Amino acid sequence: MIYRSKPVFSSRPWGDSDLNTIYGVDSEEPIGEVWLLSDTANMKTSLESSSSRLNPEDVTEELCGRALPRLPLMVKYISAKEWLSVQVHPDDEFARRIEGEPWGKSECWYFLTNGQVLAGLKKKTETIDIREKDLNHISLNKGDLLALPAGVVHAIGPSSKLIEIQQNSDTTYRLFDWNRGRDLHLDKAIKVIKPSVNPEYCKNMKSFQWKYFSIEKTVTFSGTGICVTIEERPNLYVVINDNVESQMPFLAITLGPFWSEDL
DSSP states (O other), X not given: OEEEEEOEEEEOTTOOHHHHHHHTOOOSSOEEEEEEEOOSTTOOOEEEOSSOEEOGGGXXXXXXXXXXXXXXXXXXXXXXXXXXXXXXXXXXXXXXXXXXXXXXXXXXXXXXXXXXXXXXESSOOSOSOOOGGGEEEEEEOTTOEEEEOTTOOEEEOTTEEEEXXXXXXXXXXXEEOTTOOOOOOHHHHHHHOOTTOOOEEXXXXXXXXXXXXXXXXXXXXXXXXXEEEOSSSOOEEEEEEEEEEEEEEEEXXXXXXXXXXXX
C-alpha cells in the first residue's frame, strides 16, 4: 500500500513567501516549514490512498514493526530567506528525563539548493552567549547532506532549501534569535550542548546510514519506508510492503536499529 501525505504549514519570521505561492497557502506570514510527515499534536499530516484516509498513528506499527508512542520520524521541507535561530536540541536521555518525551531530536538536512549553515562550536565554551562568530560556517551544495546529532549548536542560513529528516520531536532550545524578540531557552540549552560533537558531512549524498534512519537517493524502492521527491514542491509517500518507481531520483528513508531497542 502507498499513502500520499497531505502536508501542513508553519509560518516563520525567516520564511519564504514563495512557498505560499507554490502550495497555495493564503497567509500574511511567509511559510518557512512545510511539514511533509508529522504525528505531532495540532500539526498532523493525513495519509491518503486510493481507498482510504488515515492518520500517521494508524500506520506506525506497520512502518516500524512494533508499537511506539508515535510515528518515530518527522520530515519537513524548509526554505529560509533569513537566518534561523541559533539553537540546540536535547538527546534522548535529557528529553525523557526533563521533557517527558519518548526521545530527543537528532536530524539531518538534504540540500535541494546550495545553502549555508552554522554548526558546531569552534572551541569549547562555558558561556551561553553564543553567536555566529563562535560557530563553524559550512557552505553546502545541492545534493549534499549534513547530519546533526542532538547537542550540536546550529542555525540554517539564508537562501537554503532543504529536506529535514529527524526524530519526531519538536523540542528546540534557542540561544540567539537575531533580535527578533522570540523567547530564548538558555537554562536548558546550556545543559544539552555537546561541545565536542560535530555534524557529519556527506558530499553529493547517494546513501547515508545512521542508527535512527538510512537514506538512499534512488529511482526505485521496494519494501516499507518513506519516499520523498526532491523537486520544487516535494511530495512524500509512506510505503507499506509495496514498490515505487520513478524517472526522477527521490529519497528513500528506512528506519534504523534505534527503533528496535527498548525505549
